[in-house]
Amino acid sequence: MKISLTVDVYPSIEEFTAGDEVVCFLVYDASQGVFQLVDGPSGAFRVRQGNVYALTKDAGLRLRHEPTPVAAFLSSIDQSLGRERRHPLAR
Numbered sequence: 001m002k003i004s005l006t007v008d009v010y011p012s013i014e015e016f017t018a019g020d021e022v023v024c025f026l027v028y029d030a031s032q033g034v035f036q037l038v039d040g041p042s043g044a045f046r047v048r049q050g051n052v053y054a055l056t057k058d059a060g061l062r063l064r065h066e067p068t069p070v071a072a073f074l075s076s077i078d079q080s081l082g083r084e085r086r087h088p089l090a091r
Contacts, residue, residue, distance in 0.1 A: 020046060022044055022055075023073070025039075041056045041058065051070070052068045053065075
């Protein structure tokens with residue numbers, strides 16, 4: 001997947017870099033033909049050593065997000081959507 005950022009609102013240390021494993025919540029903007037993060041940095045999370053972290057420290061504080069194992073994070077999404085867990089990528 002190719003990602004490009006059109007605004008510079010993240011501290012450089014918290015930007016995506018090549019090779020990052022991330023979970024992004026996206027919405028499609030048909031008028032521009034692009035996907036955008038839902039709610040800015042609150043719509044993206046990093047995966048490190050089997051745990052999911054908020055993209056930025058600020059987003060983590062606003063969301064009150066603590067590092068969460070990938071399987072638990074994906075299960076909470078499924079639960080919020082009212083469906084059973086079926087993620088082969090969950091570790």
